[in-house]
Amino acid sequence: MIGTMTETTAETTAVRGQEGTAATGRDLPDEATARLVAGGWVLPTAVPGLLCHTAKFEAVLARLQAVLTAADPSASPGPVWYPPVAPRADIDRAQYAEAFPHLLGSVHALEPDGEPAGLDLSDDSARRPADVVLAPAVCYGVYPLLADSVITEPVFCDVAGTCYRHEATSELGRYRSFRMREFVTVCGETAAPLWRDSWITRCEKLFGEVGLTVSVEPASDPFFGPGGRFMKTSQIQQNLKFEFVVPVRADDAGTAIASANCHKEHLGERFAIRFADRGWAHSSCMAFGLERIMLALIHAHGDTLADWPDALA
Amino acid sequence: MIGTMTETTAETTAVRGQEGTAATGRDLPDEATARLVAGGWVLPTAVPGLLCHTAKFEAVLARLQAVLTAADPSASPGPVWYPPVAPRADIDRAQYAEAFPHLLGSVHALEPDGEPAGLDLSDDSARRPADVVLAPAVCYGVYPLLADSVITEPVFCDVAGTCYRHEATSELGRYRSFRMREFVTVCGETAAPLWRDSWITRCEKLFGEVGLTVSVEPASDPFFGPGGRFMKTSQIQQNLKFEFVVPVRADDAGTAIASANCHKEHLGERFAIRFADRGWAHSSCMAFGLERIMLALIHAHGDTLADWPDALA
Numbered sequence: 001m002i003g004t005m006t007e008t009t010a011e012t013t014a015v016r017g018q019e020g021t022a023a024t025g026r027d028l029p030d031e032a033t034a035r036l037v038a039g040g041w042v043l044p045t046a047v048p049g050l051l052c053h054t055a056k057f058e059a060v061l062a063r064l065q066a067v068l069t070a071a072d073p074s075a076s077p078g079p080v081w082y083p084p085v086a087p088r089a090d091i092d093r094a095q096y097a098e099a100f101p102h103l104l105g106s107v108h109a110l111e112p113d114g115e116p117a118g119l120d121l122s123d124d125s126a127r128r129p130a131d132v133v134l135a136p137a138v139c140y141g142v143y144p145l146l147a148d149s150v151i152t153e154p155v156f157c158d159v160a161g162t163c164y165r166h167e168a169t170s171e172l173g174r175y176r177s178f179r180m181r182e183f184v185t186v187c188g189e190t191a192a193p194l195w196r197d198s199w200i201t202r203c204e205k206l207f208g209e210v211g212l213t214v215s216v217e218p219a220s221d222p223f224f225g226p227g228g229r230f231m232k233t234s235q236i237q238q239n240l241k242f243e244f245v246v247p248v249r250a251d252d253a254g255t256a257i258a259s260a261n262c263h264k265e266h267l268g269e270r271f272a273i274r275f276a277d278r279g280w281a282h283s284s285c286m287a288f289g290l291e292r293i294m295l296a297l298i299h300a301h302g303d304t305l306a307d308w309p310d311a312l313a
Numbered sequence: 314m315i316g317t318m319t320e321t322t323a324e325t326t327a328v329r330g331q332e333g334t335a336a337t338g339r340d341l342p343d344e345a346t347a348r349l350v351a352g353g354w355v356l357p358t359a360v361p362g363l364l365c366h367t368a369k370f371e372a373v374l375a376r377l378q379a380v381l382t383a384a385d386p387s388a389s390p391g392p393v394w395y396p397p398v399a400p401r402a403d404i405d406r407a408q409y410a411e412a413f414p415h416l417l418g419s420v421h422a423l424e425p426d427g428e429p430a431g432l433d434l435s436d437d438s439a440r441r442p443a444d445v446v447l448a449p450a451v452c453y454g455v456y457p458l459l460a461d462s463v464i465t466e467p468v469f470c471d472v473a474g475t476c477y478r479h480e481a482t483s484e485l486g487r488y489r490s491f492r493m494r495e496f497v498t499v500c501g502e503t504a505a506p507l508w509r510d511s512w513i514t515r516c517e518k519l520f521g522e523v524g525l526t527v528s529v530e531p532a533s534d535p536f537f538g539p540g541g542r543f544m545k546t547s548q549i550q551q552n553l554k555f556e557f558v559v560p561v562r563a564d565d566a567g568t569a570i571a572s573a574n575c576h577k578e579h580l581g582e583r584f585a586i587r588f589a590d591r592g593w594a595h596s597s598c599m600a601f602g603l604e605r606i607m608l609a610l611i612h613a614h615g616d617t618l619a620d621w622p623d624a625l626a
Contacts, residue, residue, distance in 0.1 A: 045396075045400055045454070045457070050396055052393050055390040056390070058392075058394055081366045082365050084490060085397075085477065085490050106420070108418075108440075110415050132360060176396075177397060177398050
């Protein structure tokens with residue numbers, strides 16, 4: 001089997017499909033994922049919800065990213081790319097684990113010194129929480145840069161990164177590891193929801209240009225714990241969060257591929273960012289789930305790029 | 314501070330530089346990193362060795378990636394991108410943690426069911442090893458796709474991904490999280506070292522075209538443990554590994570920015586990949602440390618892209 005990864009693995013996967021479950025004991029991908037493999041877009045791994053993306057997928061994704069960059073009213077040159085691990089101290093300051101404890105991927109490692117002689121170092125129980133965690137969202141990397149300071153004018157950021165959610169299910173589109181593009185503002189109380197609303201309008205146009213018919217729906221985050229129900233109710237009552245929903249595979253009624261969120265002063269307060277003399281800064285973010293948008297586009301337009309909208313072909 | 318992330322944060326960093334250590338208690342970046350911030354290439358985080366990369370950096374990196382793609386003799390359309398987490402079972406099968414226990418980042422998470430009521434779910438000790446770890450290299454994602462099978466012709470793969478090493482030090486260039494581009498072959502015994510040697514020749518030309526004067530040096534991996542010294546000696550004696558060394562910052566005698574490795578049958582045996590009727594398959598990989606190459610280029614060519622070689626400008 002001489003050839004690129006894509007050809008080889010598609011053949012390998014096809015052969016294994018005929019043989020049933022491979023000798024590795026690896027389950028075959030579900031039908032929706034298998035269709036994406038056949039279309040030359042992804043390769044599966046041993047873990048459902050963890051996919052590799054082919055050169056074909058990545059080329060279209062690069063053009064999607066350019067569409068998003070072009071949409072930004074503050075003329076961003078493109079996103080700042082964040083690493084897939086974030087400082088634990090920053091995620092703790094954002095209180096992420098209190099709101100979403102089951103979704104966090106914590107990183108554990110051996111301490112550099114002091115392992116007793118003879119300890120079985122491949123034993124994972126010897127590992128301790130490290131100073132990083134898997135990044136649950138990219139915007140948490142913005143607030144630390146402004147923390148403990150006073151801003152006098154709105155700040156606008158364009159960021160991207162690979163995020164991790166320890167999801168319990170793995171239907172196609174519910175990734176464990178996925179890339180997010182976020183536009184973020186840290187600003188005053190009035191500006192935060194207005195900026196978010198301007199992005200909702202912008203997205204309705206943008207998604208139309210790439211041939212996706214999305215519905216915009218008020219939503220809430222899947223908060224957890226004793227305060228969770230209150231936070232969820234509060235989000236819905238105050239219309240803080242809106243999701244852009246569209247099918248990402250054949251049997252899907254609709255999946256959120258992007259969300260527009262107003263945080264009010266929650267992150268400003270946690271990171272002690274003041275806005276002039278008006279108290280804690282407010283913030284909003286417009287988050288795009290890049291793989292989910294790609295899945296929605298593939299579902300809408302098919303595997304032949306010549307059939308795709310000009311903006312992405 | 315109206316503006317893009319880059320401008321804002323450069324100002325913020327500059328302000329904090331004047332104030333000494335920021336109120337967050339975050340240490341200022343070292344001089345070499347501060348120079349890269351000032352040049353508009355990176356942004357620091359709270360963790361040394363963990364950097365964000367600006368749109369300017371990413372645009373040049375994309376052109377570097379294209380140079381590597383163009384160099385591939387098997388006409389790759391570009392790399393398959395792997396996620397930053399890998400199935401734990403695959404990394405265990407490769408026996409990575411036996412060889413490099415201190416470098417592995419293990420992922421721990423709460424189990425979806427069964428947490429007793431009242432357990433403090435933000436307590437990290439409640440988290441258990443998950444089914445994924447942070448990927449230590451990208452090529453470990455190739456062997457599982459061929460595992461427990463027989464290949465009858467050489468396989469060539471072009472892969473990329475973000476990797477993690479739990480490094481104890483963090484001088485500029487020693488990243489905790491970094492991207493790797495790898496060309497990989499799984500093949501017969503004779504072909505593996507010859508393929509690696511062809512890449513060494515190709516790299517000497519390629520690095521010259523982008524204006525880097527590299528030295529090619531026999532090397533060994535930093536193996537650990539009772540078998541470590543033997544494995545290291547074996548690598549050196551058999552000339553299995555070569556590194557491409559060049560300064561990546563002002564006070565650096567030389568850092569390895571890429572390596573050409575022959576694994577003999579080690580990975581073929583661990584993943585039960587047979588080559589025709591000739592026993593275990595052999596493998597080699599040509600690995601490029603993308604951020605380190607970028608640092609070397611910035612060190613060589615400076616901050617003004619008009620001064621850079623045509624291939625990258």
